[in-house]
Amino acid sequence: MSETVAERQQSTGEVDNPITGIDIDLVGVTKRYPGQKRAAVEPIDLHIPAGEIAIFIGPSGCGKTTSLKMINRLIEPSGGKILLGGEDSTTVNENELRRKIGYVIQGGSLFPHLTVADNIGLVPGLLKWDKKRISDRVDELLELVSLDPKRYRNRYPRELSGGQQQRVGVARGLAADPPVILMDEPFGAVDPITRQRLQDELMSIQEELRKTIVCVTHDIDEAIKLGDRILILAEGAQIQQYDTPEAILAAPANDFVADFVGAGSSLKQLSLSRVSDIELSQPTTATIGESAADALSRAQTNRDKAVIVLDSRRRPRDWVWLRELKSQDRITDPGDDEINTVDRRATLNDALDTMLADSHAGAIVTGRRDEYLGVINFEKVTEHMVATTAQVQAEQEESGPDQPNGTQPGQDQPDQDQTGQDQQGEPQGAGA
Numbered sequence: 001m002s003e004t005v006a007e008r009q010q011s012t013g014e015v016d017n018p019i020t021g022i023d024i025d026l027v028g029v030t031k032r033y034p035g036q037k038r039a040a041v042e043p044i045d046l047h048i049p050a051g052e053i054a055i056f057i058g059p060s061g062c063g064k065t066t067s068l069k070m071i072n073r074l075i076e077p078s079g080g081k082i083l084l085g086g087e088d089s090t091t092v093n094e095n096e097l098r099r100k101i102g103y104v105i106q107g108g109s110l111f112p113h114l115t116v117a118d119n120i121g122l123v124p125g126l127l128k129w130d131k132k133r134i135s136d137r138v139d140e141l142l143e144l145v146s147l148d149p150k151r152y153r154n155r156y157p158r159e160l161s162g163g164q165q166q167r168v169g170v171a172r173g174l175a176a177d178p179p180v181i182l183m184d185e186p187f188g189a190v191d192p193i194t195r196q197r198l199q200d201e202l203m204s205i206q207e208e209l210r211k212t213i214v215c216v217t218h219d220i221d222e223a224i225k226l227g228d229r230i231l232i233l234a235e236g237a238q239i240q241q242y243d244t245p246e247a248i249l250a251a252p253a254n255d256f257v258a259d260f261v262g263a264g265s266s267l268k269q270l271s272l273s274r275v276s277d278i279e280l281s282q283p284t285t286a287t288i289g290e291s292a293a294d295a296l297s298r299a300q301t302n303r304d305k306a307v308i309v310l311d312s313r314r315r316p317r318d319w320v321w322l323r324e325l326k327s328q329d330r331i332t333d334p335g336d337d338e339i340n341t342v343d344r345r346a347t348l349n350d351a352l353d354t355m356l357a358d359s360h361a362g363a364i365v366t367g368r369r370d371e372y373l374g375v376i377n378f379e380k381v382t383e384h385m386v387a388t389t390a391q392v393q394a395e396q397e398e399s400g401p402d403q404p405n406g407t408q409p410g411q412d413q414p415d416q417d418q419t420g421q422d423q424q425g426e427p428q429g430a431g432a
């Protein structure tokens with residue numbers, strides 16, 4: 001199995017933030033629902049290292065959600081053991097489980113009659129934190145998920161957009177600072193651009209907090225983008241492959257995986273390229289409140305056609321054409337309007353999507369806590385993609401046509417039973 005970012009950082013000592021997550025181990029875990037002929041989860045062995053994001057993916061009904069929910073005992077296993085940081089989860093009481101595991105589901109699933117603050121403060125309240133501590137924690141988490149506490153803490157869920165509700169859902173999952181976060185299709189209910197922003201934010205939060213995150217998704221691109229490791233399951237939660245996205249794309253373990261990863265998996269390697277691989281341009285910036293004439297004159301000297309407006313914490317708030325500046329006295333705050341940005345960890349595919357939704361032929365790039373970093377340009381992305389495609393093709397020609405089980409990534413597969421029953425390749429990666 002190839003090395004993950006967390007492993008590399010550990011072995012080289014280049015650790016920015018300490019890991020706050022804990023190991024999760026499934027040992028011979030099974031689940032048979034009453035009256036079920038075939039077990040939903042046949043014995044599964046799995047090790048998820050502390051500080052990593054593991055993504056569960058597989059066809060509908062293969063047992064992803066059941067496997068996830070057994071980790072926080074929303075579903076009781078029929079057999080086997082689940083260890084959290086080496087401790088058997090069946091010996092842990094309910095409050096201790098709440099403290100250890102945060103849970104985030106599609107749409108945020110907020111309580112409609114509670115404010116944002118009360119939704120986020122729910123678990124800390126159950127854990128009997130005092131009011132001041134809960135209130136401070138709510139503000140801290142709203143900042144972390146890029147919602148201004150003053151503006152949002154007293155709103156009700158119906159007063160938020162779908163993406164904002166989902167952010168509050170993430171904040172609620174993080175509220176008691178649990179080492180483990182479980183996410184079930186967390187970004188399934190929002191439009192593609194919001195989905196991409198939420199994924200970026202999750203990666204940014206994870207870089208800071210280094211929890212152990214287990215996430216179920218139906219979207220292979222989301223799995224490739226977010227996962228340190230991807231677990232590909234077939235019916236009965238049988239492990240087909242459990243490895244890094246790079247390793248799975250380069251060498252699918254069997255036909256089932258190759259088929260699941262999908263046609264053009266060599267091209268999918270492009271979605272492994274990140275915004276941070278590209279040199280950013282640095283157009284003129286201006287700060288809210290400063291003289292518009294000063295900003296205009298700087299932009300004209302730099303031969304820029306537009307200016308990026310930052311707030312006092314250097315977060316991008318607007319991208320204005322010079323003609324709009326000419327009618328202004330001061331650089332103004334655009335208010336509630338959200339600006340499209342991409343995180344530096346976003347994939348180039350995401351960056352392209354954001355550019356297409358914008359009229360500037362570029363996308364504003366942000367780093368930790370939404371801080372402005374520069375602009376990624378269309379030409380730079382296409383140049384990089386052309387170079388990467390050429391490299392992937394050259395590597396494929398060099399390695400010849402033989403792939404595991406005679407399958408070439410991207411090659412059309414014969415009709416297969418999605419249950420995996422017709423597959424010849426042995427499931428791999430169990431207990432890896």
Ligand SMILES: Nc1ncnc2c1ncn2[C@@H]1O[C@H](COP(=O)(O)OP(=O)(O)OP(=O)(O)O)[C@@H](O)[C@H]1O
Pocket residue numbers: 033034036040058059060061062063064065066067
């Ligand atoms: N409460 C239940 N009672 C009986 N069978 C169930 C129950 N919950 C799930 N199952 C069955 O167990 C199997 C696994 O279900 P699970 O929800 O874990 O799959 P999944 O991979 O998450 O599916 P999806 O991607 O469609 O959400 C399915 O065959 C499902 O019908």
